[in-house]
Amino acid sequence: MERPPDPSRDLLQLLSLKRHEMPPPGFFKRLPNRILVNIRAGCEVSDLTWWNRLWEFLVREPIAASSYAALAMGTALFAVSVFRTAVEPEGPSALAWQDTSATVHSPAEAPATASLPQGMIYLTTLPVGYQRVRPDPFSAAGAARFYNVGLDTPQTHAETVPTHLAR
Amino acid sequence: MRPADFARDRPIEIPVSGPQSLGDLDEPSLVRRAQGGDLDAFDVLVRRHQERVYATVYHMTANHEDAADITQETFIKAYNALRGFKGDCSFFTWLYRIGVNRTLNFLKQRRNRPLQFSLNDLDFNAEHDPDIVALVSEQTPRRAIDLTELQQKLNAAMLKLSEVHRMVVILHDIQGLPHEEIAGIMDCNSGTVRSRLFYARQQLQALLSDYLK
Structure with a gap:
C-alpha cells in the first residue's frame, strides 16, 4: 500500500536549495x-x-x-x-511643612488680633498674619461659603447646596 | 653558499603549539586553552564553526555583508565572554546562542528599514542535487523559472516569517539540528520548537504554494 505523500516533503526539497548558497x-x-x-x-x-x-x-x-x-x-x-x-517669598512657609502638631482652631480660640471673616477657621498654628484659613463647613456662614451660597459671586455649585441652606 | 643551499641545510622546525597541531585537539581542550588567552586555539575553534554560524546568520538576514559582519561580531563577543563559559552546554550550543541573539537584535534594530537582499550565488553542485533535480523537473510551474529565480522567491518567503519561526526552520530544516539542541540554543523547550516549526512550515507552504505540488 502506497503511503500518502508528506505535504512538507516538497517544502523540504525546496529548502535544500538554501544549502547551496555559498559566499564568495x-x-x-x-x-x-x-x-x-x-x-x-x-x-x-x-x-x-x-x-x-x-x-x-x-x-x-x-x-x-x-x-x-x-x-x-x-x-x-x-x-x-x-x-x-x-x-511664598515672604511667609515662613518652612514652618508650615515642619509643623506636625498643627490643629484646627475654632474662631473662639483664635488670637484676638486676627480679623477672621465669619464662618472661617484656622488651619495651622502659624503666627498671626500668616494663618491659613478655610470655610468652616459646620457653621451656617461657613457652609454657605463652603458651598458658594449667599455670596456675591455667581453660584456655580447650586446643585450641591443642601436644602436647609438653600432656603 | 647560495641562499637556497643555506635554506636547504637548515634543520626543519616543528611547531610545538601551532594551528596544525592544535587542530588535532578535542573541543574542550581548545576551549580551555582559548580561555587562557591562547589565540591560536581560538583560531581553530573559529575555523571549525565559522561556516555554520555564517550560514545561520546569512539565512536569517538574506544579506551576505550583514551576515559577514554579524558572524565576525559573534566570534569576537564569544572570545571576550569565553571566561564566563562554564561548560554547562557544548561550546557549539553556547556559540550558536550568541550568534542567534546577535542576529535577532540586529533584525530588531533594522525592523523599520527596508530589507535589502544580497544573496550568495548557488554553488555548482546545486544543479546536480537530487532534491533540486526533482524539484525543477516535475510538471509544476517551477519548470518555467530557473534556480536563481526560485532562490529569490524562497528567500522572500522566508523573510515573511517572524524571526523566531524563521530561525527554527533554518536550524532544523536547513542546518539539520535536532529539536533539543535548537531548544538549548533558543532558550525554550522542545515542545515550543516543534510547534513553531509546524506553524512556520504551514506558512511557508501557503507562501510558496505556486512552487509546490
Whole structure:
C-alpha cells in the first residue's frame, strides 16, 4: 500500500536549495584572520541600548553611582527649595511643612488680633498674619461659603447646596 | 653558499603549539586553552564553526555583508565572554546562542528599514542535487523559472516569517539540528520548537504554494 505523500516533503526539497548558497570564494579563509586582527586590536562588541549600558556602568562602578545619586538628590532638594521660595517669598512657609502638631482652631480660640471673616477657621498654628484659613463647613456662614451660597459671586455649585441652606 | 643551499641545510622546525597541531585537539581542550588567552586555539575553534554560524546568520538576514559582519561580531563577543563559559552546554550550543541573539537584535534594530537582499550565488553542485533535480523537473510551474529565480522567491518567503519561526526552520530544516539542541540554543523547550516549526512550515507552504505540488 502506497503511503500518502508528506505535504512538507516538497517544502523540504525546496529548502535544500538554501544549502547551496555559498559566499564568495576565499571568504572562509579571510574571515578568521579578520576576527583575530580585531580581537588583537581589543575590539569589543556591544548590542546593548544606551540605557542598559548606563545601568551596567552604574552597577560596575558603585562609587560613581553613589556620587551621581547624591548629586541628583541635591539637585532635586535645591529645586524644591527654590520652587517654594518663589511661591511664598515672604511667609515662613518652612514652618508650615515642619509643623506636625498643627490643629484646627475654632474662631473662639483664635488670637484676638486676627480679623477672621465669619464662618472661617484656622488651619495651622502659624503666627498671626500668616494663618491659613478655610470655610468652616459646620457653621451656617461657613457652609454657605463652603458651598458658594449667599455670596456675591455667581453660584456655580447650586446643585450641591443642601436644602436647609438653600432656603 | 647560495641562499637556497643555506635554506636547504637548515634543520626543519616543528611547531610545538601551532594551528596544525592544535587542530588535532578535542573541543574542550581548545576551549580551555582559548580561555587562557591562547589565540591560536581560538583560531581553530573559529575555523571549525565559522561556516555554520555564517550560514545561520546569512539565512536569517538574506544579506551576505550583514551576515559577514554579524558572524565576525559573534566570534569576537564569544572570545571576550569565553571566561564566563562554564561548560554547562557544548561550546557549539553556547556559540550558536550568541550568534542567534546577535542576529535577532540586529533584525530588531533594522525592523523599520527596508530589507535589502544580497544573496550568495548557488554553488555548482546545486544543479546536480537530487532534491533540486526533482524539484525543477516535475510538471509544476517551477519548470518555467530557473534556480536563481526560485532562490529569490524562497528567500522572500522566508523573510515573511517572524524571526523566531524563521530561525527554527533554518536550524532544523536547513542546518539539520535536532529539536533539543535548537531548544538549548533558543532558550525554550522542545515542545515550543516543534510547534513553531509546524506553524512556520504551514506558512511557508501557503507562501510558496505556486512552487509546490
